[in-house]
Amino acid sequence: MSPDFLSLPLRPGKPRATGLTHVLDKGLPVSQTRALLEAAGEFVDIWKFGWGTAYLDRELDAKLTLLARHGVQACLGGTLLEIAWSQGRVEECMAWAAEVGVPLVEVSRGVMPMSLADKTRLIARAARSFTVLTEVGFKDPARRLDLWQWKDEVRHDLAAGAWLVITEGRESGTVGTYDASGEVIEEIVDAVVGVAGPERLLFEAPRRDQQAWCISRFGSDVNVGNIALDDVVNLEALRLGLRADTAVIRPAPASW
């Protein structure tokens, strides 16, 4: 039934190793989760329960069942684990995550005063029970890592057992690899790509222009994250060049 009259980039099917789409769930009701997965589940790879919302989600079991059925990997937001760490409750948090059946956890130090050594230890602990995503970058726009710190932390995270390293952008796209107006800070991106390659990185890119930048720079199979749930189809259109921002501009065709 799908049309096929256009020449478009080939996209790998799920489960994918690259070209991952990581979405930000702020508390979507379960019936809308079902609707979204039926409509566009094939475009979604990782489903982040934003911040500490998993802790509040009364429909968590039902959502995890749906996600598993659609081949979408659920992930705890890094802030929840940071808070658990700050309260000395890491083991309790991980026991709960394992019990409810979350396959991925994110290890970050964007909020709490966690040393890199402590983060490394936390990654290693988490990796015993879960697939681990880590995040680099602070949530406070006033706190910025130096270039060498970006590279160093990415290297450490991968060595400690991270599957992928997420570059911070927040929901707003105005911190981490972005300046306060949302423009990409290219030297940071270049630095971390120099260390890890784009395949081991996942760029938070909540805004359309940021998504288009990532796709234009690294191709349709770049890993991008913090995608709003109602932008999932839009992002796939951007990956395939089906929206102005990433469309391949061609001269007039010889005929039609």
Added chain:
Amino acid sequence: MSPDFLSLPLRPGKPRATGLTHVLDKGLPVSQTRALLEAAGEFVDIWKFGWGTAYLDRELDAKLTLLARHGVQACLGGTLLEIAWSQGRVEECMAWAAEVGVPLVEVSRGVMPMSLADKTRLIARAARSFTVLTEVGFKDPARRLDLWQWKDEVRHDLAAGAWLVITEGRESGTVGTYDASGEVIEEIVDAVVGVAGPERLLFEAPRRDQQAWCISRFGSDVNVGNIALDDVVNLEALRLGLRADTAVIRPAPASW
């Protein structure tokens, strides 16, 4: 089933006297209303049918039934009553609201040239049939009340029978107690809190930074309003310190 491994602020159950969350409905379909209430109804206290949308809502009866079942109080947007007032149709508006079963009405003068004396009279009239919320502040960014006018109007509204006084922010968060960029004008907030205390006020705070400011300043049980429907869970996370903006920063724990 809910996890309990974190130490978080205690939140009162519904019906609550403080810590109220007031949401802005712009015309949500009834099936999504049901989904939202099933997922997060315990976090919602007051449901405002924005502006005059209640007048247009073909599913009003079904939505009111759902709201009542979930212990959420429905409220007419103040603009609808202002328009009815300007057309000499106050009694007709109130008769209709009573007939459909809306328990709360908002009395405001943010749009129409209503004197404070007329507003006081309208509050007293409305209070005979409904629980009354009033609003202080104009919707036009060029019209700003002086500090003494803020205090005076809050005092008048409470004396006339208001349960709570709402401070204007609009959907945009750029008027009333906010400047054009959305920054809180703290001297206005201080002034009205000096008159009424935070318990009798409900701060319109549509933006995350505005919500975080209210929570940081007045605690997790501050009353906030004009919350977008897809931000309900996010707001609860902010109240509980489960997002970076309001998380309690602690030193590294002794152990985990």
Added chain:
Amino acid sequence: MSPDFLSLPLRPGKPRATGLTHVLDKGLPVSQTRALLEAAGEFVDIWKFGWGTAYLDRELDAKLTLLARHGVQACLGGTLLEIAWSQGRVEECMAWAAEVGVPLVEVSRGVMPMSLADKTRLIARAARSFTVLTEVGFKDPARRLDLWQWKDEVRHDLAAGAWLVITEGRESGTVGTYDASGEVIEEIVDAVVGVAGPERLLFEAPRRDQQAWCISRFGSDVNVGNIALDDVVNLEALRLGLRADTAVIRPAPASW
């Protein structure tokens, strides 16, 4: 059941010749499409499958059936046809659109380097099989048409067979008839209205202030487009003067 205590502008029923509302679908799941149409389908006239999303929509058949049942005309986004044109696949695209049953297509040259002569030819071709909307204006903020080009292209499009001409605004409302901050460029609007009259134009107006401007300038039955799906009821409230931005300010009533 609908209330009728207010004096409001009369709005024509569907199918309407003017006062059209054109919405932007970015990939809404079918169950939410159903919910929206049941709640507010009477307010929607044209449903645009944004950019190339129709090509990706796994629920296209079901959505088209729903739209037809609610008297809403489905339309292909102009970018999809531009891409098909650039790949020499115009006939294939139109054959597919006819087969799935899309009644409207949009012909634009906002992305690809299509000459006005080629656009005219494409309009004429499309008009043999579909009702045709055309669009004037570029998506790149750096490319701006002169005033005489705006007028010339609108005239050409209508002569070539367009039912309505859409003025470009994008999802952001920052190009075409808007400056980079989203302010209306009134001399462009005046120019195209001088050529075609507001009845043959449809103004993309994704932002509330832009919608309010169109309504204040051309009346409640102006044709506006690129309306976000959750703004449909809000727009109808604006058309009827049920929100501050377009409410008719009256002096205090003699009595109530």
